[in-house]
Amino acid sequence: MTALRAAGAVSTDRPIIFYRPTETADALRFLAERPEAVPVAGGTDLMVGVNYRHIRPEAMLDLTAIVELCTWTDEGTAIRIGSGVPYARIVAELATALPGLAAASRTVGSPQIRNRGTVGGNLATASPAGDAHPPLLATGANIEIAAPEGRRTVAIDDFFTGPKRSVLRPGEIITAVTVPKAAGPQQFLKVGTRNAMVISVCAFALALDLDRRTVGTGIGSAGPTPLRALPAEELELPWAAPAGLTDATVERFGDLVAAAARPIDDVRGTAAYRRHALAVCAARALRRTWRAAFEERSAEWN
Structure with missing residues (x-):
């Protein structure tokens, strides 16, 4: 205890008020009455600080009993995912409709974390390294917020x-x-010191829309916020003659993604390495999705 306090640990003497509503309206009323309350769903970020006694919320708002937040619905051209739906369900139930988000969800932490962690919590934390953010950017997702x-x-x-x-x-x-919903192949690539339970050095998501003939991008862990690579999305690709996708075009796409990043040097990697890794990931993602989209012609490119 002495060591924890010396490191900035927070006192645990006072009790925590804990409220678990079943309706969103009740949750909003509680927050209005107790603005210091901290909403919690999976708790995979918050509880780390609580367990190490670095933070001690005066009140906690448990969102896990609100049915609206824990379900997803098919809206026709899109999937509406409640903010409390865990990563494990996205992997198990939405991999066909949302392959990019499902691929990112598979990389999150351990099975225990994926069973608890949520996309809503990832968004609320707003970390530049959030794994769900790049595929959400690449597909043009919308966030619903209640007040x-x-x-x-x-x-x-x-x-x-x-x-x-x-x-x-x-x-x-x-x-x-x-x-x-996916209108073409999607990819999510993540670079880290190991394959699991690691904060990414950088991450990249790509979504091809074959109907609109567009490319969506998302960059993670390489800027102050998750980013899109708009110049890369605007690069002219040979949609009418898919076999005409050249190595030069693919490399140019990767370079444009790397240039769109705003990385820094930190303990996980240098800015230069992040740019290099993003260029490689982006080129690889474009090749993979392009071949998947035009599989019948892929033999001509080998």
């Missing part, structure tokens, strides 16, 4: 405002994320 005065929808492009900061206001709750 006492009503609900609003925020495009994923507008959600992040800085490192671990977002447009989420005090007293608000993320209720759902709506993700367009």
